[in-house]
Amino acid sequence: xxxxxxxxxxxxxxxxxxxxxxxxxxxxxxxxxxxxxxxxxxxxxxxxxxxxxxxxxxxxxxxxxxxxxxxxxxxxxxxxxxxxxxxxxxxxxxxxxxxxxxxxxxxxxxxxxxxxxxxxxxxxxxxxxxxxxxxxxxxx
Amino acid sequence: xxxxxxxxxxxxxxxxxxxxxxxxxxxxxxxxxxxxxxxxxxxxxxxxxxxxxxxxxxxxxxxxxxxxxxxxxxxxxxxxxxxxxxxxxxxxxxxxxxxxxxxxxxxxxxxxxxxxxxxxxxxxxxxxxxxxxxxxxxxxxxxxxxxxxxxxxxxxxxxxxxxxxxxxxxxxxxxxxxxxxxxxxxxxxxxxxxxxxxxxxxxxxxxxxxxxxxxxxxxxxxxxxxxxxxxxxxxxxxxxxxxxxxxxxxxxxxxxxxxxxxxxxxxxxxxxxxxxxxxxxxxxxxxxxxxxxxxxxxxxxxxxxxxxxxxxxxxxxxxxxxxxxxxxxxxxxxxxxxxxxxxxxxxxxxxxxxxxxxxxxxxxxxxxxxxxxxxxxxxxxxxxxxxxxxxxxxxxxxxxxxxxxxxxxxxxxxxxxxxxxxxxxxxxxxxxxxxxxxxxxxxxxxxxxxxxxxxxxxxxxxxxxxxxxxxxxxxxxxxxxxxxxxxxxxxxxxxxxxxxxxx
Numbered sequence: 001x002x003x004x005x006x007x008x009x010x011x012x013x014x015x016x017x018x019x020x021x022x023x024x025x026x027x028x029x030x031x032x033x034x035x036x037x038x039x040x041x042x043x044x045x046x047x048x049x050x051x052x053x054x055x056x057x058x059x060x061x062x063x064x065x066x067x068x069x070x071x072x073x074x075x076x077x078x079x080x081x082x083x084x085x086x087x088x089x090x091x092x093x094x095x096x097x098x099x100x101x102x103x104x105x106x107x108x109x110x111x112x113x114x115x116x117x118x119x120x121x122x123x124x125x126x127x128x129x130x131x132x133x134x135x136x137x138x139x140x
Numbered sequence: 141x142x143x144x145x146x147x148x149x150x151x152x153x154x155x156x157x158x159x160x161x162x163x164x165x166x167x168x169x170x171x172x173x174x175x176x177x178x179x180x181x182x183x184x185x186x187x188x189x190x191x192x193x194x195x196x197x198x199x200x201x202x203x204x205x206x207x208x209x210x211x212x213x214x215x216x217x218x219x220x221x222x223x224x225x226x227x228x229x230x231x232x233x234x235x236x237x238x239x240x241x242x243x244x245x246x247x248x249x250x251x252x253x254x255x256x257x258x259x260x261x262x263x264x265x266x267x268x269x270x271x272x273x274x275x276x277x278x279x280x281x282x283x284x285x286x287x288x289x290x291x292x293x294x295x296x297x298x299x300x301x302x303x304x305x306x307x308x309x310x311x312x313x314x315x316x317x318x319x320x321x322x323x324x325x326x327x328x329x330x331x332x333x334x335x336x337x338x339x340x341x342x343x344x345x346x347x348x349x350x351x352x353x354x355x356x357x358x359x360x361x362x363x364x365x366x367x368x369x370x371x372x373x374x375x376x377x378x379x380x381x382x383x384x385x386x387x388x389x390x391x392x393x394x395x396x397x398x399x400x401x402x403x404x405x406x407x408x409x410x411x412x413x414x415x416x417x418x419x420x421x422x423x424x425x426x427x428x429x430x431x432x433x434x435x436x437x438x439x440x441x442x443x444x445x446x447x448x449x450x451x452x453x454x455x456x457x458x459x460x461x462x463x464x465x466x467x468x469x470x471x472x473x474x475x476x477x478x479x480x481x482x483x484x485x486x487x488x489x490x491x492x493x494x495x496x497x498x499x500x501x502x503x504x505x506x507x508x509x510x511x512x513x514x515x516x517x518x519x520x521x522x523x524x525x526x527x528x529x530x531x532x533x534x535x536x537x538x539x540x541x542x543x544x545x546x547x548x549x550x551x552x553x554x555x556x557x558x559x560x561x562x563x564x565x566x567x568x569x570x571x572x573x574x575x576x577x578x579x580x581x582x583x584x585x586x587x588x589x590x591x592x593x594x595x596x597x598x599x600x601x602x603x604x605x606x607x608x609x610x611x612x613x614x615x616x617x618x619x620x621x622x623x624x625x626x627x628x629x630x631x632x633x634x635x636x637x638x639x640x641x642x643x
Contacts, residue, residue, distance in 0.1 A: 077159050080156050083152065084152065093200075093202055
């Protein structure tokens with residue numbers, strides 16, 4: 001569909017906005033509805049739009065499967081690792097209050113870091129699933 | 141304090157290892173990490189169980205949020221025992237896995253296989269340890285999703301349909317469970333199991349409570365493959381890779397039975413369950429499962445499918461014991477949970493070795509194989525004898541306990557069924573032995589092995605040793621019942637205590 005001028009121009013205009021909105025949902029998640037899961041899905045939808053307009057190969061150049069597997073695993077590690085850090089600080093698993101001097105600041109840092117992990121994993125896994133299925137139909 | 145941290149480390153360790161394995165993507169490292177993580181977990185679970193076996197309870201507040209608001213891990217003897225079973229079988233499976241996985245799984249998928257294996261392991265452990273019923277659902281999904289993936293990796297293409305069938309039914313069960321949990325939450329406003337057990341009897345809307353009960357029981361029964369909801373089990377176990385059928389047959393349904401016990405006796409109370417139809421239903425379904433599973437097992441033409449149907453029968457014994465609603469019955473169920481995990485794992489390991497050597501485990505193709513593999517065959521016979529319930533093996537201990545529990549309640553039909561079930565077990569076990577040992581050796585039809593391959597000639601030491609460890613433990617725990625019996629008794633005492641296990 002890359003030869004369709006309207007689609008190309010519109011998607012180029014939309015994709016940055018979608019990504020920006022994803023980041024807003026990601027980092028505003030602790031004050032308003034949102035968070036890592038929603039942000040990850042929104043972020044991946046921007047890439048999906050790109051794939052539909054410019055093709056799978058163009059997207060796979062930027063985001064190869066290996067990188068996606070790495071970010072997916074890294075997100076899980078970030079989440080689990082945050083919990084382990086609070087274990088080492090002498091508290092319970094995932095007790096964010098210990099991550100900073102005051103409990104309030106600690107809770108902020110904790111929730112932002114783990115939501116970042118969730119966002120990374122969800123976005124990469126959504127894309128991996130989409131890529132896998134998209135390739136499958138192309139081959140057969 | 142350390143014992144408290146152990147409860148969370150059991151879940152966190154595999155959770156950390158799984159993504160690392162996925163990133164490193166090297167099969168030998170993946171196996172080494174899986175083995176070390178499962179062995180660490182086994183040591184920790186033994187440590188944890190030794191801390192709670194005297195009836196004390198470990199509470200762990202995740203994130204420092206006090207229950208009932210936050211998620212709490214709550215370990216008493218019952219959890220400790222089931223967690224020990226899961227960790228023990230996982231460690232044995234990991235030790236066994238290396239060569240079998242190398243043969244059965246395409247090379248590029250091996251790291252992901254171990255990654256999914258660890259995720260499944262952590263899901264099952266999480267179900268055992270958590271004291272929050274919604275958290276339990278989440279772990280149920282973690283373990284189920286990864287087990288669908290694991291089953292689908294089987295070499296036979298039927299593994300895909302088996303996995304899909306399991307996926308549909310398993311999701312249905314999980315959804316039922318979730319709706320039940322939602323209704324219970326609506327009736328009480330809490331998700332903490334200990335808190336639920338206090339608030340459910342006080343709930344005003346009894347319709348809601350009853351509906352929640354029905355949905356939770358049906359959902360868990362689907363996961364536990366209780367007859368007539370067992371349809372996913374035979375195909376899933378017989379087409380999965382050998383390692384997966386060992387692990388799942390010995391742990392997945394056991395953990396689901398644990399959830400059933402936890403929900404019936406802890407979340408809801410014995411008094412509540414007594415006033416429902418469920419106990420009679422469980423006893424009857426258990427009896428039917430024993431007869432049906434054993435009959436179908438006799439009719440099978442493949443070793444793994446036979447073992448799978450025998451699992452359906454053995455699950456029947458367990459839910460029969462639960463249905464009696466007595467201390468003796470529940471103790472028998474718990475002991476059988478432990479014992480059946482040992483013997484089924486050993487039997488599936490033997491089947492895995494036959495598959496390793498002959499590439500298949502259908503009776504037609506393994507005729508006379510027992511004479512070529514005397515050690516594997518001998519270990520398999522020990523495990524098979526304990527499936528029948530021969531004195532001196534673990535199977536005898538649990539069946540004896542179950543018989544006593546049935547006699548205590550004067551359930552004569554069930555006494556007869558237990559005995560008939562053992563006789564039927566003799567028939568299918570004999571059929572297996574006859575095929576393997578007494579039928580004339582035929583020229584083996586071997587497919588999929590490269591010429592000059594050494595696989596036909598010898599069994600890998602690691603696989604044979606693990607098989608023997610489990611076979612010998614079938615005898616050891618049949619003679620020295622201290623661990624299984626005492627732990628089960630202590631667990632049941634806590635569940636039946638006057639305060640309903642509130643501590």
